[in-house]
Amino acid sequence: MSHGQGEAEAAPPRVTASVPVGVPxxxxxxxxxxxxxxxxxxxxxxxxxxxxxxxxxxxxxxxxxxxxxxxxxxxxxxxxxxxxxxxxxxxxxxxxxxxxxxxxxxxxxxxxxxxxxxxxxxxxxxxxxxxxxxxxxxxxxxxxxxxxxxxxxxxxxxxxxxxxxxxxxxxxxxxxxxxxxxxxINEEWASYGTGLASMRPYGLPLRDLPGISSWADLADPANAARMGAAMRERIxxxxxxxxxxxxxxxxxxxxxxxxxxxxxxxxxxxxxxxxxxxxxxxxxxxxxxxxxxxxxxxxxxxxxxxxxxxxxxxxxxxxxxxxxxxxxxxxxxxxxxxxxxxxxxxxxxxxxxxxxxxxxxxxxxxxxxxxxxxxxxxxxxxxxxxxxxxxxxxxxxxxxxxxxxxxxxxxxxxxxxxxxxxxxxxxxxxxxxxxxxxxxxxxxxxxxxxxxxxxxxxxxxxxxxxxxxxxxxxxxxxxxxxxxxxxxxxxxxxxxxxxxxxxxxxxxxxGTPQVLYNGGLLPLRLAYEDARRGRPGLPADIAALVDDIGPDRTCVQLVHTGLTGTRRVVVRAGSFGEHRIETVRLDTLRSGAAGPGYPGDPRAYTAPETVTGTRELPVGGPRLEVELPPGRRVRLELRLTPRAYPAAHHRPARPAP
Missing domain, CATH: 1.50.10 (Glycosyltransferase)
Structure with a gap:
């Protein structure tokens, strides 16, 4: 049985978050x-x-x-x-x-x-x-x-x-x-009368029956029976x-x-x-x-x-x-x-x-x-x-x-x-x-x-x-x-x-609206997998925020809110794997103007100035892996080719070593 493309996909490129979270x-x-x-x-x-x-x-x-x-x-x-x-x-x-x-x-x-x-x-x-x-x-x-x-x-x-x-x-x-x-129709509607009080706000189901022009007319049992019979035949x-x-x-x-x-x-x-x-x-x-x-x-x-x-x-x-x-x-x-x-x-x-x-x-x-x-x-x-x-x-x-x-x-x-x-x-x-x-x-x-x-x-x-x-x-x-x-x-x-x-x-x-409640599927704009544990979703301690969306662009912030344990998050462009990530631009940490950079000298009362830059990398596939050490964050600008692949159900990849 086929389970989508998950097991056949090559390992995604990996980037590492380096910017300190600072004040969460x-x-x-x-x-x-x-x-x-x-x-x-x-x-x-x-x-x-x-x-x-x-x-x-x-x-x-x-x-x-x-x-x-x-x-x-x-x-x-x-x-x-x-x-x-x-x-x-x-x-x-x-x-x-x-x-x-x-x-x-x-x-x-x-x-x-x-x-x-x-x-x-x-x-x-x-x-x-x-x-x-x-x-x-x-x-x-x-x-x-x-x-x-x-x-x-x-x-x-x-x-x-x-x-x-x-x-x-x-x-x-x-x-x-x-x-x-x-x-x-529902058997309870065989006689569609004024006793069906919960339906009153919606008015008459059929509006062309002679002698029935208002909800009040359904108080007559004969009219209620005629309405029920017409509903059964026509609705x-x-x-x-x-x-x-x-x-x-x-x-x-x-x-x-x-x-x-x-x-x-x-x-x-x-x-x-x-x-x-x-x-x-x-x-x-x-x-x-x-x-x-x-x-x-x-x-x-x-x-x-x-x-x-x-x-x-x-x-x-x-x-x-x-x-x-x-x-x-x-x-x-x-x-x-x-x-x-x-x-x-x-x-x-x-x-x-x-x-x-x-x-x-x-x-x-x-x-x-x-x-x-x-x-x-x-x-x-x-x-x-x-x-x-x-x-x-x-x-x-x-x-x-x-x-x-x-x-x-x-x-x-x-x-x-x-x-x-x-x-x-x-x-x-x-x-x-x-x-x-x-x-x-x-x-x-x-x-x-x-x-x-x-x-x-x-x-x-x-x-x-x-x-x-x-x-x-x-x-x-x-x-x-x-x-x-x-x-x-x-x-x-x-x-x-x-x-x-x-x-x-x-x-x-x-970056997805709530599901359409009367039977819609839910194609997510971005989906996540816990790479270490081989299951869908954000790993423990990781928070995500999609802050910008364009026809061929999605930007998301990832923050490791914990103090221990490196997390590895796979970001998929579309929960059904339908979009291709062409490139990713991410913010990176640079060393300060003086000193060794973050976290700095332990004798200092404050952390050194955080200086960030950006870099852009090719991806060329539906997924990107992000490594997040504790207390680190990253913002990803994903450049996409929408609907580059056939949509499919995807299984998370096997847990990474």
Whole structure:
């Protein structure tokens, strides 16, 4: 079995850090403290909420289709923390919980042969984040590699599940999985009435049924039954645009050994949706009927499908799926032309933007914006429509920055950088402000991070690390104060208590945005390996800070915060090894004008002046090894050729002597 290129690569060039740390930078101290705090925190979570077999302690009811994602989401970012440098036993813990939850959900009827029986990819994508993270953190695990292939096979044209119709180029139902197309909707929605109070903010699922023009009309049982029947017939069949997130399954499998069957299916499926967008005048539709015709079940409308432009989330679901597919296209081809499918929805809503305050605007998801904007929620700012129905655009909200940021991250194209700049210029708030919150996606700090990379927010590293530590502290306090029992807690309870945070570490150590929560893979801009120990992540005592990013350049500081033990760090340009480092420029220590240089004469009361210079060396490969003696630091300016190699899962090299 292939495990990528890791074992076949030549030993990377090595440089040695020589500049004394001196006064330790606060960001480096806080970063290492965060690693330590997270190590304590995930263990506390596991003790409180997990059974010995790895499953979650839960004795409550099961919904007919919804809910499996919530079990996996409790651990969604644990493998990522390991990949960044978390505890040695964290990877085994993540696998243990994946296996335990999978067995638990199998018993409850959600899972068949280790994969969900059938649900929409807005939620399936959330379920898969833990699995994708394990695959990326340990591509050498043959059991998870076999699962990756088996899960991707479910959507190939040859699969006996029948999920995919190659003639119409459609996934046959919005709910799909190991059991094949799962037609219909949640059984709880068979009568879709006003008793479903949690769905009220999203309004009517279908808006063209005679006699049902408002939410209040669903109080009539007859109307509720008609709505449920129409949803089953029209929303429960055909293809939905959120199924684009299934391309992550195929891409993840392809990354193991470049089996072109997976690549060809994913690219062909994305191409089918691109053609549909062209047929709709550049608008990415949200629904396709069984025959492959847009609007077949919705009176010819390009909107109205499950988790589509009209209901329940609009851009929040459509945009995520489109950008996930766009990023996967780049990984599969090494080209950036596939980013257009993700750009289209963002540019579409931007053409209908308005200015308004969050506090004065009716929107379906407001709580996230009150947290993200704080007092600025009352200031006029750019709002884009998230949804569309017969009456036009509605549900105006601030732009979800993660989407344009991921397009920029994937391709480094000027047009994607310009799109972000337009959003910044039109925003009515200061992008430098770092607020203390954590949302479901563990995202939302993109604006101050981008301001930092522009050189306008120098305090961002310490501020966001402080926020992360405060959020870990709060989650630990919530766990300590929690008196719920397995039979009384809500299935979202674990997500709200998960104390593992990775957004700040991803920004600072790798130069990467937080993963797209509805099923994205996580191609890191920079990845690290502990050369002595042969495992992913930063070694003990080492802190990293990506402080500048360009289309062909990444700059990172590495600091040894300890007092003993030389560390050897392998820096990889792209966690999937896709970029080539052409040269590295690094700062070096020179001897002082007088005397022997650092650390100087022991009889002196102060260290000698530190004089630094720079040197540039060729690299010519995807990796560079950096030796860091205790109390030393280095800044690396890596000049890159982006996407020079096929993306692949990579195993760390064997431990160096």
């Amino acid at each position: 930078p606060l960001w480096a101290v806080l970063q290492r403290r965060l690693f330590d705090a997270l190590d304590e925190a995930w263990r506390a979570f596991a003790r409180r909420y997990c059974a010995p077999d790895g499953g979650l302690r839960y004795e409550g009811p099961s919904a007919s289709r919804d809910g499996a994602d919530d079990f996996y989401e409790a651990f969604f970012n644990w493998p990522t923390l390991y990949q960044l440098g978390g505890a040695d036993d964290l990877l085994d813990a993540a696998k243990h919980h994946w296996l335990g939850v999978t067995a638990q959900l199998t018993e409850r009827g959600y899972v068949v042969d280790e994969f969900e029986r059938g649900y929409d990819w807005f939620h399936l994508g959330e379920s898969m984040l833990l699995f994708y993270g394990i695959c990326a953190a340990d591509p050498g695990d043959e059991h998870f590699e076999a699962r990756a292939h088996r899960f991707a096979e479910l959507y190939l044209p040859s699969s006996p599940t029948g999920n995919y119709d190659p003639e119409a180029a459609v996934i046959r139902a919005p709910h799909n999985g190991a059991g094949g197309p799962r037609y219909g 429960g069949r055909g293809d939905a645009v959120v199924n684009l997130a299934a391309t992550s399954l195929a891409t993840n499998a392809w990354l193991y050994g470049h089996d072109d069957r997976y690549r060809d299916w994913a690219l062909g499926y994305v191409a089918a949706w691109r053609r549909r967008a062209e047929e709709c005048g550049g608008v990415l539709p949200d629904n396709v009927g069984p025959s492959g015709r847009v609007g077949e079940l919705h009176g010819g409308r390009w909107y109205g499908g499950n988790y589509g432009w009209t209901w329940p989330h609009g851009l929040y679901s459509v945009g995520n799926a489109a950008v996930i597919a766009a990023v996967n296209s780049v990984l599969l081809t090494g080209r950036t032309d596939g980013l257009d499918i993700g750009r289209g929805p963002l540019d579409l809503v931007a053409r209908h933007a308005v200015t308004g305050a969050v506090t004065d605007t009716e929107m379906s998801i407001s709580d996230r914006w009150y947290a993200e904007l704080g007092e600025d929620a009352a200031r006029p700012t750019l709002l884009v429509p998230n949804r569309y129905a017969d009456g036009g655009w509605f549900d105006y909200q601030p732009p979800q920055l993660a989407l344009p940021v991921w397009l920029w991250h994937a391709g480094a194209a000027a047009e994607d950088a310009e799109r972000i700049e337009r959003l910044r210029a039109a925003g009515g708030y200061d992008w430098r402000t770092v607020r203390c919150f954590r949302n479901k996606e563990e995202a939302g700090h993109e604006a101050p991070w981008l301001a930092y990379l522009r050189g306008e927010n120098p305090d961002y590293p310490t501020a966001v690390l402080g926020v992360a530590l405060a959020q870990v502290e709060r989650r630990m306090a919530l766990i300590a104060a929690d008196t719920t029992t397995p039979g009384s807690l809500d299935i979202h309870h674990w997500q709200r208590h998960n104390p593992v945070l990775t957004e700040a570490l991803l920004h600072l150590t790798t």
